Amino acid sequence: MHNLKRRYLYLALLSTSSLADNASDMNSQLAQVLDPQLSYAQGVHVAQLIEDKIQWQRDLGITINKEEFIQGFSDQILAKTALSRAKITELNRQLYHLMQVRNLEKNANVGLANFDAGQVFLAKNKQKNTVQQTSSGLQFEVIKKTQGAKPQAHDVVTLHYSAQHLDGRHISSSFDTQKPLTIAVNQLFNGFEEGVKLMSAGSSYQFYIPSKLAYGIAGDVNLHIGPNEVLIYKVDLINIKPQHHHD
Numbered sequence: 001m002h003n004l005k006r007r008y009l010y011l012a013l014l015s016t017s018s019l020a021d022n023a024s025d026m027n028s029q030l031a032q033v034l035d036p037q038l039s040y041a042q043g044v045h046v047a048q049l050i051e052d053k054i055q056w057q058r059d060l061g062i063t064i065n066k067e068e069f070i071q072g073f074s075d076q077i078l079a080k081t082a083l084s085r086a087k088i089t090e091l092n093r094q095l096y097h098l099m100q101v102r103n104l105e106k107n108a109n110v111g112l113a114n115f116d117a118g119q120v121f122l123a124k125n126k127q128k129n130t131v132q133q134t135s136s137g138l139q140f141e142v143i144k145k146t147q148g149a150k151p152q153a154h155d156v157v158t159l160h161y162s163a164q165h166l167d168g169r170h171i172s173s174s175f176d177t178q179k180p181l182t183i184a185v186n187q188l189f190n191g192f193e194e195g196v197k198l199m200s201a202g203s204s205y206q207f208y209i210p211s212k213l214a215y216g217i218a219g220d221v222n223l224h225i226g227p228n229e230v231l232i233y234k235v236d237l238i239n240i241k242p243q244h245h246h247d
Contacts (some may be wrong), residue, residue, distance in 0.1 A: 050145055060102035062095075111217055111227035118230035121166055125208055138194050139208035143234075148200035151240045153186040157196060158239040164232050171231070172222055180238055189214060192233060199237040207233045 054064065075081045081088065125131055125139055133139045151157050160180050162173035174181050185193055191213030199205055210215070211228040219227045 016093045020226070023080065044176040057099060060099055060106060060213070062102065068230065099216070107217075107219075107227050114226055114230075115228040117166065118228060121230055122208065122210060131208070132172050133199075134194065136191075136194060136213060137210045138191050138213055140195060140198065141206045142201070142203070144204035145208060146200045146202040148202070148244075149240065150197055150200050151237075152242070153193070154184060156182060156184050156241040156243060157237060158182045158241075159196065159204065160238065162234045165225075166230055166232065171225065191231075192235075195235065196237065199235065201237055201240050204236045207235065209233060 037167050057064065067092070072081070083091075122137070122139060127135055129139075131139050131140050132141070138222055158180050160174045162175050163171040165171065188196060191207065191209035194213065195205060195207040209231045211230055215223075215225050215229065217227045219225045219229065225231070
């Protein structure tokens with residue numbers, strides 16, 4: 001048994017040595033044949049990491065000097081920067097501040113345009129015979145009405161939903177994934193929560209949600225919702241699971 005273990009150990013060492021030799025050969029081949037391409041690929045990869053930031057700057061009307069940018073990149077790699085570290089930190093702080101100001105200006109302009117468009121839409125939409133409006137300003141249409149209990153704030157509901165912008169652009173949808181959302185009612189944003197509380201299981205409603213009841217002036221970057229956007233939600237309420245809540 002002892003000899004058998006030694007044999008296995010010897011074979012394992014041979015295998016490891018062979019792998020190391022192969023790796024060494026491969027490394028040598030890469031260094032000899034692909035070194036220029038590897039270096040180029042590395043440069044492209046680094047550029048890809050900062051590409052989004054540079055594009056964001058362009059969108060804000062801030063254009064970098066390409067020659068100076070490349071020079072700065074090269075100097076840093078070669079450890080021979082023309083400016084002191086303190087000066088570089090200060091200049092980058094100024095750039096960040098400028099980007100923040102430009103972004104606020106952009107959002108303010110977009111927010112005003114979205115607010116005006118939303119007000120016009122809601123005023124016109126309210127005139128439809130099929131549209132109702134609550135005291136908060138939430139508008140809705142009943143697509144399918146059912147009888148039964150309506151969910152309370154702490155109840156857990158299962159529902160399908162689709163969300164879109166006023167121009168019909170898609171935001172998100174559980175219908176697409178065929179996976180309904182199960183969530184406590186009070187975890188929904190204000191307009192969504194208010195709307196769901198109007199429904200009973202099996203019903204289908206369409207909601208027109210003012211920005212003040214949705215994502216407001218901040219919007220939501222991850223969902224690509226701009227500031228002050230009115231949203232349209234179609235909701236099918238599948239099930240209500242009452243929860244006993246004690247204050």
